[in-house]
Amino acid sequence: MTHIYNFSAGPAVLPKEVLAQAAAEMQDWHGSGMSVMEMSHRGPEFISIYQQAVADLRELLAVPANYKILFLQGGGLGENAIIPMNLAGLAAQQPATVDFVHTGSWSGKSIQEAAKYANVNVAASSRAARFTGVPPVAEWQLTPGAAYLHICTNETIDGVEFQQAPDVPAGTTIVADMSSHILSRVIDVSQYGVIFGGAQKNIGPAGLTVVIVREDLLGKALPICPSAFDWTIVAEHESMYNTPPTYGIYIAGLVFQWLKRQGGVAAMEQRNIEKAALLYAALDADDFYQNRVEPAYRSRMTIPFYLRDESLNDAFLAGAKQRGLLQLKGHKSVGGMRASIYNAMPIEGVQALVNYLNEFAGR
Amino acid sequence: MTHIYNFSAGPAVLPKEVLAQAAAEMQDWHGSGMSVMEMSHRGPEFISIYQQAVADLRELLAVPANYKILFLQGGGLGENAIIPMNLAGLAAQQPATVDFVHTGSWSGKSIQEAAKYANVNVAASSRAARFTGVPPVAEWQLTPGAAYLHICTNETIDGVEFQQAPDVPAGTTIVADMSSHILSRVIDVSQYGVIFGGAQKNIGPAGLTVVIVREDLLGKALPICPSAFDWTIVAEHESMYNTPPTYGIYIAGLVFQWLKRQGGVAAMEQRNIEKAALLYAALDADDFYQNRVEPAYRSRMTIPFYLRDESLNDAFLAGAKQRGLLQLKGHKSVGGMRASIYNAMPIEGVQALVNYLNEFAGR
Numbered sequence: 001m002t003h004i005y006n007f008s009a010g011p012a013v014l015p016k017e018v019l020a021q022a023a024a025e026m027q028d029w030h031g032s033g034m035s036v037m038e039m040s041h042r043g044p045e046f047i048s049i050y051q052q053a054v055a056d057l058r059e060l061l062a063v064p065a066n067y068k069i070l071f072l073q074g075g076g077l078g079e080n081a082i083i084p085m086n087l088a089g090l091a092a093q094q095p096a097t098v099d100f101v102h103t104g105s106w107s108g109k110s111i112q113e114a115a116k117y118a119n120v121n122v123a124a125s126s127r128a129a130r131f132t133g134v135p136p137v138a139e140w141q142l143t144p145g146a147a148y149l150h151i152c153t154n155e156t157i158d159g160v161e162f163q164q165a166p167d168v169p170a171g172t173t174i175v176a177d178m179s180s181h182i183l184s185r186v187i188d189v190s191q192y193g194v195i196f197g198g199a200q201k202n203i204g205p206a207g208l209t210v211v212i213v214r215e216d217l218l219g220k221a222l223p224i225c226p227s228a229f230d231w232t233i234v235a236e237h238e239s240m241y242n243t244p245p246t247y248g249i250y251i252a253g254l255v256f257q258w259l260k261r262q263g264g265v266a267a268m269e270q271r272n273i274e275k276a277a278l279l280y281a282a283l284d285a286d287d288f289y290q291n292r293v294e295p296a297y298r299s300r301m302t303i304p305f306y307l308r309d310e311s312l313n314d315a316f317l318a319g320a321k322q323r324g325l326l327q328l329k330g331h332k333s334v335g336g337m338r339a340s341i342y343n344a345m346p347i348e349g350v351q352a353l354v355n356y357l358n359e360f361a362g363r
Numbered sequence: 364m365t366h367i368y369n370f371s372a373g374p375a376v377l378p379k380e381v382l383a384q385a386a387a388e389m390q391d392w393h394g395s396g397m398s399v400m401e402m403s404h405r406g407p408e409f410i411s412i413y414q415q416a417v418a419d420l421r422e423l424l425a426v427p428a429n430y431k432i433l434f435l436q437g438g439g440l441g442e443n444a445i446i447p448m449n450l451a452g453l454a455a456q457q458p459a460t461v462d463f464v465h466t467g468s469w470s471g472k473s474i475q476e477a478a479k480y481a482n483v484n485v486a487a488s489s490r491a492a493r494f495t496g497v498p499p500v501a502e503w504q505l506t507p508g509a510a511y512l513h514i515c516t517n518e519t520i521d522g523v524e525f526q527q528a529p530d531v532p533a534g535t536t537i538v539a540d541m542s543s544h545i546l547s548r549v550i551d552v553s554q555y556g557v558i559f560g561g562a563q564k565n566i567g568p569a570g571l572t573v574v575i576v577r578e579d580l581l582g583k584a585l586p587i588c589p590s591a592f593d594w595t596i597v598a599e600h601e602s603m604y605n606t607p608p609t610y611g612i613y614i615a616g617l618v619f620q621w622l623k624r625q626g627g628v629a630a631m632e633q634r635n636i637e638k639a640a641l642l643y644a645a646l647d648a649d650d651f652y653q654n655r656v657e658p659a660y661r662s663r664m665t666i667p668f669y670l671r672d673e674s675l676n677d678a679f680l681a682g683a684k685q686r687g688l689l690q691l692k693g694h695k696s697v698g699g700m701r702a703s704i705y706n707a708m709p710i711e712g713v714q715a716l717v718n719y720l721n722e723f724a725g726r
Contacts, residue, residue, distance in 0.1 A: 004396030004397065006396070006397055006401055008401065008402070008403045008406070009403070010403070010606065011400060011401055011402055011403060011404060011606065011609055012401060013401050014398060014400055014401055016390070019389055019390045019398050019400075020390060022389055023386045023387075023389035023390055024386075026382055026385055026386035026389065027379070027382045027383060027386055033365075033367030033369070033687065033689070034367065034369055034689070035377060035382050037374060037377055037382075037567075037568045037569075037614070038369055038371065038374060038375060038376050038377055039371070039374055040371045040372070040373070040374060040690055041374060041569065043371070043690065073436035073437050073438070073441070073570060073608075074436050074437060074441075074589075074591055074592070074605070075436070075591065075605045075606050076605070077590065077591040077604065077605035078436070078437075078589060078591040078592070078605060080589075080590075080591075081589030081590065081591065081592075082589065085589075113589070113590055116586060116587060116589075117587070198606060200606055200609075204400075205400045205608070205609065205610045206400075206404065206606045206607065206608055206609045206610070207436055207570045207571070207606075207607070207608025207609070207610070207611055208570070223479060224479060224480070224587050226437075226441060226443075226444030226445065226448075226476070226479075227440065227443075227444065227476055228437055228438065228440040228441040228443075228444065229437070229441070229444075241440065242437070242438045242439070242440035242441060243373065243374065243438050243561060243563055243569045243570075244569065244570070245436075245568075245569055245570025245608065245611075246374055246563075246568065246569045246570070247568045247569070247570070247610065247611075248570055248608070248610075251400070324396065326396070326397070327403055327406065
């Protein structure tokens with residue numbers, strides 16, 4: 001059989017070693033006689049899995065001690081409501097104002113949802129530039145006393161990535177949607193108030209949401225915030241106020257251990273830089289393909305591109321599939337192609353895609 | 364190794380055949396080259412898994428065509444908020460009143476959470492009787508024009524089960540929390556407006572929530588309802604408005620197929636009647652053990668019991684564990700023991716427990 005490389009934007013490719021271990025342990029975890037799926041979340045076996053996952057994520061991202069790591073449900077779209085429900089109370093005046101920077105589809109969805117719970121100020125937008133970059137921070141119109149500033153640090157659909165935390169005035173609480181690039185590069189967690197992401201891109205299976213929140217931001221939830229999504233309650237109960245997505249946490253834990261074996265996030269970042277450079281070089285070689293994002297904001301993880309002659313799209317996808325290069329079709333809202341090259345995508349997969357790009361372009 | 368029987372209340376035992384199939388398919392689902400965890404939820408492979416799961420659940424419970432089957436996240440505790448957010452708008456007057464029957468810990472939690480979104484009327488309560496039964500329906504003080512009536516048809520912690528849908532006045536919309544006995548007995552779905560449950564007891568892994576809702580109840584969500592939990596939006600998007608818990612849906616689908624191979628819900632109900640009769644007979648044989656629930660409301664699924672001499676609790680649990688009888692400790696709020704004997708618990712497991720009960724009692 002052809003070697004398969006899966007470029008899905010999420011749920012996405014997982015490390016082969018992780019899947020092999022999950023298969024081997026499915027029917028009996030460590031001699032317990034139980035599958036991880038069958039364990040009480042309050043039993044010693046699962047508690048050990050949970051604690052190891054939290055400790056490993058804390059180590060991988062160097063999460064400071066004054067941040068809580070929470071495992072929730074509902075994904076990024078759920079958090080779009082859960083965040084203002086938890087944080088609108090931080091604003092200097094009520095009703096709260098929340099600032100957003102609009103850099104693509106995902107920040108757009110966050111803006112729409114937050115408007116149910118707070119006044120929304122779009123401090124900057126790259127919509128006029130068709131979401132091909134990030135407006136200069138100096139031009140952002142931030143609201144004094146806003147509850148927080150929400151940014152999406154990697155726009156999955158548009159392929160726009162913040163290369164560092166924005167240099168905003170001291171005291172600004174940044175809430176960062178890192179769903180599609182968390183653990184792909186070294187970050188300084190202390191520059192953010194909240195980091196969150198759906199797991200199904202760089203962490204594990206769909207249905208698990210990771211929230212990293214600075215402790216002083218807790219305790220401000222609106223009265224309408226459901227208890228199961230009230231970060232303060234969830235933190236007090238070590239993510240076990242309701243039954244957590246236990247199997248998702250287990251798989252995420254296996255991914256964290258795999259990342260540590262790879263040398264951690266810094267080593268992974270070097271590989272991601274190489275992988276992205278290889279792919280962008282093939283896209284830029286001539287004008288057969290096109291990535292429209294400004295070079296300074298090009299994503300290393302989610303790389304949209306277009307064929308100059310879009311009538312060839314179907315032939316391109318069919319040929320890719322024949323070669324085992326799967327799920328390259330772009331998001332329906334923007335068309336074209338997209339290659340998601342998350343941590344678990346080996347450089348061999350990117351090379352296989354590059355070979356096909358060159359072949360299809362007749363180079 | 365001793366044969367293991369896992370009596371956990373949830374996450375709980377799964378059919379061995381299901382776990383074996385999941386292990387075999389973990390690294391390559393049906394020759395796709397992908398794990399189910401790696402599939403885009405919008406790709407043809409996962410769509411086929413989703414559609415089969417919905418169709419099988421519809422067949423197993425004979426869900427009428429005018430009911431939607433939704434796959435959500437957040438569990439029963441999440442739904443305690445999500446339900447009033449979706450249904451409070453049905454009340455004749457606003458602010459809405461919601462009726463509850465309080466029969467144990469879970470309905471108690473539902474009452475507490477709903478009070479954030481509506482006026483709560485406890486139409487009946489068995490609290491004075493220490494949650495050992497269900498108050499007679501004739502005595503329920505229902506509110507004219509209430510948005511709905513919420514009941515928990517199997518109280519997991521207290522072991523109290525409704526043996527049929529309550530005979531309430533026509534036009535009453537019953538919302539039933541069936542988390543811990545769904546698919547264990549034949550029900551008439553048309554007697555309910557909404558049936559919901561966390562999957563982690565009788566359906567599959569934690570992190571998946573199943574909601575079955577009559578279509579005419581949709582379209583009334585409060586403006587503060589998060590989009591990801593707005594049943595109308597979720598139904599319009601076939602449970603794919605946000606990324607669903609794909610692997611949980613896959614495992615649930617395998618459980619549904621296993622149930623069909625067992626002869627469906629009616630056949631399963633006969634086995635559950637036998638299993639429960641066997642266990643209650645051992646508990647009732649003399650006064651060494653005690654189940655305090657009125658016989659007419661004894662649960663077939665979740666069976667709490669106490670040792671007459673509670674100083675023997677630790678010895679009982681230690682001996683059980685030695686014999687491979689796991690997770691028999693009762694919920695911390697009520698103490699004692701609890702045997703959850705869900706669909707996936709074979710009668711051999713119940714017999715092994717009964718043998719131990721007799722042995723420990725010195726019979």
